[in-house]
Every structure is written in structure tokens, then in C-alpha cells.
Amino acid sequence: MSENITVYSTVDEFNVELAKIIVNQIIRKPESVIGLSTGRTTGEIHRIVGTMYLQQRFDVSEVTIFGLDEVVNVPREYHGSCYSMLKTEVVDTLGIKEENFLMLPTNSDDYTRDCENFRKEIERRGGIDVMMLGLGENDHLGFNQPGTPFGSVAHISYMSEKLEARIRKETATPDNIKFGGVTLGIKDIMHASRIVLMADGKNKAEAVRKMLRGPVTEDVPASVLQLHPNCEFVFDKEAASLL
Numbered sequence: 001m002s003e004n005i006t007v008y009s010t011v012d013e014f015n016v017e018l019a020k021i022i023v024n025q026i027i028r029k030p031e032s033v034i035g036l037s038t039g040r041t042t043g044e045i046h047r048i049v050g051t052m053y054l055q056q057r058f059d060v061s062e063v064t065i066f067g068l069d070e071v072v073n074v075p076r077e078y079h080g081s082c083y084s085m086l087k088t089e090v091v092d093t094l095g096i097k098e099e100n101f102l103m104l105p106t107n108s109d110d111y112t113r114d115c116e117n118f119r120k121e122i123e124r125r126g127g128i129d130v131m132m133l134g135l136g137e138n139d140h141l142g143f144n145q146p147g148t149p150f151g152s153v154a155h156i157s158y159m160s161e162k163l164e165a166r167i168r169k170e171t172a173t174p175d176n177i178k179f180g181g182v183t184l185g186i187k188d189i190m191h192a193s194r195i196v197l198m199a200d201g202k203n204k205a206e207a208v209r210k211m212l213r214g215p216v217t218e219d220v221p222a223s224v225l226q227l228h229p230n231c232e233f234v235f236d237k238e239a240a241s242l243l
């Protein structure tokens, strides 16, 4: 299968072109179901979507925005939760109705039930039109860490030590409180009609190389995207430097 790869020479172009993908999707199909990822890669992209909305005022009354994953054992309003990030970066600016903003829970007495309900709600709305995916430095997708079965559906998982340490430091959270992550599974992601994988920066170059130039293996979760029939890979030149 030939890959659909676009490489931008600057991060500014990368951000703007990715924001346009989201805006175009909403304009072409106002009732779209759009999955977003959080993190360093996507914050600015989301803010640009907000700016474009304030300039063009396209119809967002029917669109569904959902988060790919969520941090658990933090309050939902904590500034590092995916809920808070998406809300402040884009959902509030667009004025997305609360019932059209779907997130996995940060706390639950039954994650299995909540994960199942989350999947069902996405299906009820017609399935994922476009899944905007970030890439972990260890090739994770959402919180699907290396070794996660390709057949996995939404589930509770763990976060890498590096990410956990970062969140712990930012929140001054004591060591006895264990963070984790809850995420759509690989199978759920692969069900999306269209996927856009985004990576920028030198720190992602090796992950990008393994994702596209290595074998398709559960040890490299993002390598599964080689098999998706409608996946676009969008990089800045540093992330693409080892291809």
C-alpha cells in the first residue's frame, strides 16, 4: 500500500494545515464525529481551529467532538486532564454543546462499563468520521502502550513512566496516588473512516521511522496504521527526518 505522507517544512505550516483538516471536515459534514488527541503536538492546532471559527463562524451545532483518551485518578477539571485541555483549547471557543463533547471518565467505579458506553455512543452517532491521532515517543496511540493487542477495544491502561513523572511534578501529586490512562483501543481506532496521524519534532523521528518503516507489530502500536486504508501521515521535517 502506498503511504499518504505530507511533510511541512515549518511547524507553523504543520499546525495550520492540520487545523484546516478539522475545519474542512466540519464544513463538509456538519454532523461529523471527530476524535481529537491531546498533548504538545495538538494544542496549537486546536487553538487555530478556534481562531478559524471566530473568523468564519461555520456551523458547529451538529458536530460531535470526542477525546481519544483520558488521564485517570485526577479531577476532571484538573488542567492536565484531556477533558480540560480540549475544553480550553477548542470546545469552549466553538461553543460545542455539552452533549456533543464526549470524554472517557477521569474517575469511575466501573471503567469497563464506561468504556463500553463510550464506544456505543460513538457508534450510535454513526462512528468516527476522522480520528486525529498524536504519536507517543514509544509509538503509543492514546494509552495503547507497546504490547497492546491490535484487537483491543476501549480499556483502562497505564501511562509511560516519563509522562507519569511529568504529570506528578506539574500537579505536586504524592507518590501513593497512582495515575493511569483510559483509552479507545486499537480496534476502535482502526474502525475510523479516516485517520490523520500527526507528529512534529526531532523527538518523534525514531517513532515515525518505526511506525512506517518497521514491521507491523503489537510492540509498535502505531505500526498498525500501515494497514489502515485511509490514513494520512502529517509531519514536520524534523519528525520525518529518518524516513
Ligand code: GLP
Pocket (backbone or CB within 6 Å): 037, 038, 039, 040, 041, 042, 068, 069, 133, 134, 135, 136, 137, 141, 142, 143, 163
Ligand atoms: C500522550 C497522549 C496521547 C498523545 C500522545 C502524544 O500520552 N495519551 O493522546 O497523542 O501521548 O503526546 P505529545 O503530543 O504531547 O507528544
